[in-house]
Amino acid sequence: MTKRYLDYLDQLEAEAIHIMREVAGQFEKPALLFSGGKDSITLVRLAEKAFRPGKFPFPLVHIDTGHNFPEAIRYRDELAERLGEKLIVRNVEDTIKRKSLSEPKGRYASRNALQTHTLLETIEEFGFDACIGGARRDEEKARAKERIFSVRDEFGQWDPKRQRPELWNIYNGRITKGENVRVFPISNWTELDVWNYIKREGIELPNIYYTHERECLVRDGKLMAWSDFIYQEPDDVVVRKQVRFRTVGDMTCTAAVESIAHDIDGVIAEILESKISERGATRIDDKLSETAMEDRKKGGYF
């Protein structure tokens, strides 16, 4: 008898495809949240595997803070074009104007929290009942407790005490009108799994994931990409560094890491060597309090 052996990446892929198809089968108006970062790029590849040669049963939706890396935005538009899939972009800028929201000020100013307002507005505007996202349980301790189908109330709020138990491969997506479900197909993947998958699949990424020279502000020991959006103090020092990004989010809260990795093998080698976790190395927003991520999730963040 032939030995039937499924590599771990194939197993993770099969699980994620199954989850995406459950979304397609159980919901009327799903969406895939797409930021141009490596995790959501992975989701798009998984959607191709789940639904080709058909079209995706959902649009790609980007909540644009207006403070994104131009490389990621360019990649986003080219990808949607190449795939022939629908892309919906909603801007945090518009929400700020329409709702007269105040922008956070000062040293740690970021639109990261305001993104939640635009996300919830967009969900309401299109009546999305499920939003697929690229969050992983290995990122953060609050996310380690997250279900794959995560029910949110009409305010988008996560209530850890109301979570539904998830058994076998059966996902309960039943909701009442107004509620929605956030779905995380790559929950069981780690940062390294994502990179190994990108390598195996030969997926192209925005070039900021690989080493390049960039002007950076040194803040709390972290390298912040110098841009018009970043808060500056008189004694801030701008340095030129050889860096890359381990995660790509809003420019105001995503730090670069010093790196010489110019290709995917170099990136994987660096992650294997790294003594700092992905979010620990790169995210300013998680450091603001012990439960920053948990609090954001309760407020409707994904």
Added chain:
Amino acid sequence: MDILRFITAGSVDDGKSTLIGRLLYDTKQIFADQLEAIESSGRLNEDGQVDLSLLTDGLKAEREQGITIDVAYKYFSTEKRKFIIADAPGHIQYTRNMVTGASNSNLSIILVDARKGVQEQTRRHSIISSLLGIPHLVICINKMDLVGYDEQVYNQIIADYKQFAKKLNAKDITFIPVSALKGDNIVEGSELTMPWYQGPSLLEHLEQVPVSQDFNLDDSRFPVQYVIRPLTAEHHDYRGYAGKVISGTYKAGDKVTVQPSGQTTTVKSVELGGKVLEEAFAPMSVVLQLEDEVDISRGDIIVKAAENLEVAQEFEATVCWMHNKALKPGAKLLLRHNSTETRCVVRNIDYKIDINTLDHLEDVDQIQLNDICRVQIKTASPLLLDKYEDNRSNGGFILVDETSFATVGAGMVSEIEF
């Protein structure tokens, strides 16, 4: 490299969190910033070292109130394997959490305190693991440092456990003496402290347990999740059935039957992402194209013709009740099995299972949160079921409240009536 999914059981006092912390720490899966976070909490263990149990600490509400919310998932890998840990709290009031974590696990680690031996807790966790059909049990006899690494203590606990385990449906039981606190026999061996022990360390065992054999490759079951119809010029007549091979194998040329309609046809091709595959086997997610135009929709199951799966509306099941509102005979609920959802009624509660002894308690009129019972169920539409013990992937289902849509029960098919 493959994946081993396992659950850890045992009360907090048995050193479960320390064991997980030790596995992560000694395999160098803990990052400096995460370690710093627990160091800065200022809590040290009795040896004045960082308290590794804090690594599994979760949410604010849990830390504030000392409550534990459902299952947390942890990840680590070695050169040989990727590991997914379902970290479920162990107290009796958390049976539902253990059932949740156990449903996807291939292996259960049950911790026993060497000073206390086999306890009610040990029996309970072993029984739940056995009911959920977990193929591999590892009994970790922990805190060996506190009994002077005494071989006699270890042997006595094994003897006691084996006596109890006779009534379990457990195929593979392994015993390992460890000290999670000191790190003996977790990742490294224990030549210095327990030279009398010749077996593998816990990690070595976790790396070796054969998991590929845990997939049922005999009974072919393919529940259809979604029908792919591109309706483009290039793929005008294309009709692909998207789903997961939950058990068995499929290849082009296989004669198949579509249930519940009973129509037969042949597999034209097996595909993934638009590319043709030679064969699909469990647990792959693929697309099947069929030779004939048959009427198939989400929820149908494509089986190999020779295996003619039976269609049933009445069956008996073992149910773990997961909700505060008690379950009473006559209760109407939604039942979700694979991609199918149907209404059902719980016609009768046959008995409740004492999860400390496996005894049957009869004449029960209602089932409370965390109880496990045997019930008779009748469904509104026909289901394509296997017995859980024959096919773990096609024998499990969940029960959903009709109005709140909460998941209120986990069920395993035990007898099917035709």
